[in-house]
Amino acid sequence: MSVKVNSLTKKYGAQHAVDDVSFEARSGEVLGFLGPNGAGKTTTMKILTCFIPQTEGTATVCGYDTAEEPMKVRERIGYLPEHNPLYKDMYVREYLTFVAGLHKLPNKKNRIADMIEMTGLGREQKKQIGALSKGYRQRVGLAQAMLHDPEVLILDEPTSGLDPNQLVDIRALIKEIGKTKTVIFSTHIMQEVQAICDRVLIINRGKLVANDSIDILRQRASGKTTITVQFLEKIGMAQLRNIPDATHIEALSDNQWKITTTKTHDIRPKIFKFAVENGLTLIEMRQDVQSVEDVFQTLTRRET
DSSP states (O other): OOEEEEEEEEEETTEEEEEEEEEEEOTTEEEEEEOOTTSSHHHHHHHHTTSSOOSEEEEEETTEETTTOHHHHHHTEEEEOSSOOOOTTSBHHHHHHHHHHHTTOSSHHHHHHHHHHHTTOGGGTTSBGGGSOHHHHHHHHHHHHHTTOOSEEEEESTTTTOOHHHHHHHHHHHHHHTTTSEEEEEOSOHHHHHHHOSEEEEEETTEEEEEEOHHHHHHHHHSOEEEEEEESSOOOHHHHTTSTTOOEEEESSSSEEEEEEOOSSOOHHHHHHHHHHTTOOEEEEEEEOOOHHHHHHHHHHHTO
């Protein structure tokens, strides 16, 4: 595992900012880290990047303990914090050259050129950072985070301030990077989670309340999955009750039905098999799912 967190706790007096959190993140995975404001996301990220120590528990990055070997961890992590700290009096290329020097990179010139192209900073590279829009400053922050080719990228609100066109480009970039590296990023944009993430963590009041794929979280949040089916032929409810794992059936018309299951697995293959075995022509099968916003609200409100 690239990142492994075990019983992580951070206390500020009597307050638990992070409370007994455990999770793992694998290479080749984009992990969305969600939660309401003040839930503990940024605190967890600061511990993983060795900015602050935990009170209890352990966190390792690429096999190195954040408390025992922080320099080894920092060499392997690229970090874009929520409040992007840039030297606004420096020019874009000058700043990236400075960061490359801190990492003691060979072939600095080529690597900087690659990052400028990758993050779409070509037209802005000769400008002072202070003269850039917020969206372009975010791009500079992403470029510095990826400059040393880290194994793990930790991005706290990486698309904040980007316009719709920039959002598409940066989302695609994060998705591409996530094919070969471990990416952990927080966001409040739920469409972004659905577009990018392989798996989602949801934290609320310092506690981890969810750790799974979006599809499974949707089913878990509602406790059920509903599928609308329509056949060319008329069919009775008694016959439909033979579909395995169908817990509730509702007629919408003579040939259109709503089938509900409380099982976590997908029962659509069973419905298709049922249609074939009974000589039925299936002309529609649509799974009705909760939005990511609904899942988020359900899981965080449930724990308040």
